[in-house]
Amino acid sequence: MLTRRSLVKAGLAGAATLPSLARAESGPSARRSLRIAHLTDIHVQPELESAKGLAACFAHVQSLPERGEAAVDLIVTGGDTIMDCMEAGRDRTQTQWDLWKKVKADACGLEVKSVVGNHDVWGWTKSKAGTMGDEHLYGKKWACEQFGRALPYESFNRGGWHVVLLDSVFPHEDGYIGKIDDAQWDWLQRDLEAVPAATPVVIVSHIPILSVNPLATAKPGGAGTDGKPAFSVSGGMVHVDHQRFQELFAKHPNVKTCLSGHLHIVERIEFGGVSYLCNGAVSASWWKGKHRGTDFGYAVVDLHDDGTVESRYVPYGWTART
Ligand SMILES: [Zn+2]
Numbered sequence: 001m002l003t004r005r006s007l008v009k010a011g012l013a014g015a016a017t018l019p020s021l022a023r024a025e026s027g028p029s030a031r032r033s034l035r036i037a038h039l040t041d042i043h044v045q046p047e048l049e050s051a052k053g054l055a056a057c058f059a060h061v062q063s064l065p066e067r068g069e070a071a072v073d074l075i076v077t078g079g080d081t082i083m084d085c086m087e088a089g090r091d092r093t094q095t096q097w098d099l100w101k102k103v104k105a106d107a108c109g110l111e112v113k114s115v116v117g118n119h120d121v122w123g124w125t126k127s128k129a130g131t132m133g134d135e136h137l138y139g140k141k142w143a144c145e146q147f148g149r150a151l152p153y154e155s156f157n158r159g160g161w162h163v164v165l166l167d168s169v170f171p172h173e174d175g176y177i178g179k180i181d182d183a184q185w186d187w188l189q190r191d192l193e194a195v196p197a198a199t200p201v202v203i204v205s206h207i208p209i210l211s212v213n214p215l216a217t218a219k220p221g222g223a224g225t226d227g228k229p230a231f232s233v234s235g236g237m238v239h240v241d242h243q244r245f246q247e248l249f250a251k252h253p254n255v256k257t258c259l260s261g262h263l264h265i266v267e268r269i270e271f272g273g274v275s276y277l278c279n280g281a282v283s284a285s286w287w288k289g290k291h292r293g294t295d296f297g298y299a300v301v302d303l304h305d306d307g308t309v310e311s312r313y314v315p316y317g318w319t320a321r322t
Helices: 004-009 050-062 090-107 141-147 182-193 213-217 242-251
Strands: 032-039 074-077 112-114 154-158 161-165 169-172 175-178 201-204 220-223 229-231 255-260 266-271 274-279 297-304 309-315
Touching: 032 050, 050 090, 050 297, 090 141, 112 141, 112 161, 161 182, 182 242, 255 297, 274 297, 274 309
Parallel strands: 032 074, 074 112, 161 201, 201 255, 255 274
Antiparallel strands: 032 297, 154 161, 169 175, 220 229, 266 274, 297 309
16 A cells, blocks of 8 residues: 555645545435546656656555545556557567556556557557567557456456456558457357346447547538538547447446547547546646646546446646656
8 A cells, every 4th residue: 555655755745635526427325336447548658757657647546545535446447558569669569568567566556457459559550560460469469468368358247347348449451440340249249148237337448439529629521421511530539330339238228338548538428328438548648748638647437336427537646747
């Protein structure tokens, strides 16, 4: 556990007590079953003192009890753990994963579960990474090895909730788009069918299954099917298969919330009985400052026994180093 001394070291002592949680969505008898700290888009790298920043973030998460708050049960990292290895060579990739491992070992005493992000996939941009595609750790294998599991997706039960970690990054030309493939669809359908109807489900993906943000920032480009000006949303920003998810969720009304990252903004959408939460970025704008007003931060996500969810974005006090 953290001491006041370690907090002082991390520059966090004396920070104001966090505001109390609003309980807008939950009923009067709802009780918190599970508290997740959602740390997404960490992008750890040797530059910009990001390792110190990540350690400060871990310290902040673990200091919540000292601030009079309930402890976090589980940390979920939401993908883009390291700065980038899609375009990086072997040595640079190794350096970044070693840094992640060291900071986690040194600064984090809580259980961590991890989602794979596009920047965690090694070598898909072969011309820049110098990969052939037949390397032992090519693609998602390196991240899976780091996260200690065979597949880039998994599910488990915790605190009365069923937690699904999806792999939402699939190849497109020499880059990626947001979706899941047929094998993962089969697995997800079977997985949700096996969950009792009374058990609420939280799904975590790197790329948002649904987001209004790409639309909010899009310019009209071309015409829609009715001939009117249309907005285009890149399949690299949100899941291209989101309608299939909506059909699946309609069959499983116990799917209550979907958490994501990737866009480095904070957003909450209530749609079709599901709360879609995009939860900012530990790295803000890749450690260089706020990203469109979103500070270096993480989300405290409280999952209640009645299936409601509360989420609060918590800046952890980091500022960009030059
Ligand atoms: Zn991403």
